[in-house]
Amino acid sequence: MKLAVFLELIEAKAKTASVFPFLLGSLYAFYTYGKLNLIALSIYFIAMLLFNCFVDAWDNYNDFHHAHDVEDYKVNTNIIGREKIPEKTMVRLLGFLFFTSFALGLVVAWMTGWPVFWIGLGCYAVGIFYSGGPHPLSRLPFGEVLSGVTMGFLIVLLSVFINVSEQFSWDFTTIQRIFEVSLPSVLLIANLMLANNTSDLEEDRRNHRYTLVHYIGKKHAVTLWVVAVISAYVFLLHAALVGITPILMVGNLFTIPFVYLLMKPYVLEQKKQTTFLASVKILALLSFTQVLFFLLGIILR
Numbered sequence: 001m002k003l004a005v006f007l008e009l010i011e012a013k014a015k016t017a018s019v020f021p022f023l024l025g026s027l028y029a030f031y032t033y034g035k036l037n038l039i040a041l042s043i044y045f046i047a048m049l050l051f052n053c054f055v056d057a058w059d060n061y062n063d064f065h066h067a068h069d070v071e072d073y074k075v076n077t078n079i080i081g082r083e084k085i086p087e088k089t090m091v092r093l094l095g096f097l098f099f100t101s102f103a104l105g106l107v108v109a110w111m112t113g114w115p116v117f118w119i120g121l122g123c124y125a126v127g128i129f130y131s132g133g134p135h136p137l138s139r140l141p142f143g144e145v146l147s148g149v150t151m152g153f154l155i156v157l158l159s160v161f162i163n164v165s166e167q168f169s170w171d172f173t174t175i176q177r178i179f180e181v182s183l184p185s186v187l188l189i190a191n192l193m194l195a196n197n198t199s200d201l202e203e204d205r206r207n208h209r210y211t212l213v214h215y216i217g218k219k220h221a222v223t224l225w226v227v228a229v230i231s232a233y234v235f236l237l238h239a240a241l242v243g244i245t246p247i248l249m250v251g252n253l254f255t256i257p258f259v260y261l262l263m264k265p266y267v268l269e270q271k272k273q274t275t276f277l278a279s280v281k282i283l284a285l286l287s288f289t290q291v292l293f294f295l296l297g298i299i300l301r
Contacts, residue, residue, distance in 0.1 A: 001093075005083050009060055010053040013280060017151050017192060018052045020287030021185045025159025027294045028181050031246065031301075033164040040111045040162050047104035048155065054097035055127040059138065061090055062131040066207070073207060112165040119158055126150045139204075141212040143197070148190030156182040180239050184232035184290065188283045191228045194221060195279035199272040222267055229263065229282065236290070246297020252289050259285065 001009075022045060030036055063073075064080040074081045080090065102124070109117035126146055130137045137143055157178055161168050168174070197204065197211040198221045204211055213221045233253065240249035259282050266278035 001085065001089060005079065005085070008079050009057050009085070011056040011060075014056070014192065015049070015052065016280075016284045016287050017189045018048055018155055020291055021152055021155040021182065021189075022048060022159050023291045024181065024185065024287075024294065025156035025178075026163060027291065027298065028156070028178065028245070029160045029163035031294070031298050032160075032177075033167055035164055035167075037112065037163045037165070040108050041159070043104050043111075044108045044116075044158065044162050047101045047108065048158075050097050050101035050104070051124070051127060052151075054094060054101060055130065057090070057097065058094060058128070059131040061094065062136065063207075066136075073203060077203075108162060112162050115161060115165075115170075116158060119154055119161075123150055123154055139209040139211070141210070141215050144190040144193045144212055147193045148186040152186030152189045153179060153182040156185065177244050180235060180244055183235040183239075184286065187228040187232045187235075188279075188286060191225055192279045192283055194225050194228070195266065195270070195276050196272070198222065198225070198270045199276045218270060222270065225279075226263065226267065229259065232286065246294060246301065248293045248297035248300065249290070251293040251296075252286065255285055255289050 026036060026041060060079055064078045079085070105120045106117070109120065126137070127150075130143070130146070137146055157175075160178055194212065197213045198218055201211075201213050201218060205214065216224070233256065236249060236252050239245045240247050262278045262281050262285075266275040269275055
């Protein structure tokens with residue numbers, strides 16, 4: 001398998017959806033508790049990244065096998081059919097990604113505590129059944145919420161716990177503060193899925209995938225997408241002003257003009273090949289600036 005094919009199969013362009021929440025959780029742990037568990041954190045990062053690769057490859061694998069639009073989607077659109085990737089190659093790759101990730105996850109749970117195992121198990125269940133099983137979650141109207149919460153919140157939560165497991169307290173205030181830190185990521189990751197499903201509405205219907213956009217329509221889906229972007233800024237600002245994150249996080253407001261320019265083409269027309277990239281770029285930009293201003297806030301403190 002060529003590298004370019006592999007990177008498309010695992011959807012490498014969307015890996016910011018897991019890498020930046022991981023960094024955000026680690027920075028919050030250091031900012032709030034003053035410590036990092038670098039060995040456990042490094043193993044967790046590899047496990048998380050491998051599982052994220054598995055989920056995207058698994059999604060492509062199931063979409064290929066469950067496609068009803070055989071003549072077009074299965075042959076020309078899905079990467080497995082388009083690049084004629086052998087079945088054995090896919091099975092071996094999926095097995096390697098899943099079992100290596102799971103084994104590393106067990107190591108992290110042994111090092112830091114069983115909450116990692118149980119939360120991780122929930123993430124694995126969402127990842128497997130997102131596109132697998134008789135009723136895949138991706139074909140139902142709550143895929144956006146599940147992807148946002150799993151990748152945007154639970155990755156942050158695990159990153160915090162792994163770093164400070166001995167000091168971590170499972171009380172409402174602790175979880176609420178971590179959730180507020182993660183909310184921009186939750187919204188923007190959900191938006192990525194929402195934009196994808198809005199752009200693929202007709203194709204999804206031909207393949208019997210009835211996502212949220214199918215029920216609310218493109219117009220309301222675009223409105224929801226815009227509201228989510230605005231809300232991400234609101235939560236960023238609030239967390240900084242109440243002291244949950246460094247006050248320098250208000251610097252993210254300087255990205256508004258750039259995000260506005262990215263939003264305009266997508267609001268006018270929702271196309272997978274062109275304007276869908278707006279969601280990817282907005283997620284990447286705001287995720288990067290969140291991490292940058294958080295890091296600067298820690299250094300300057």
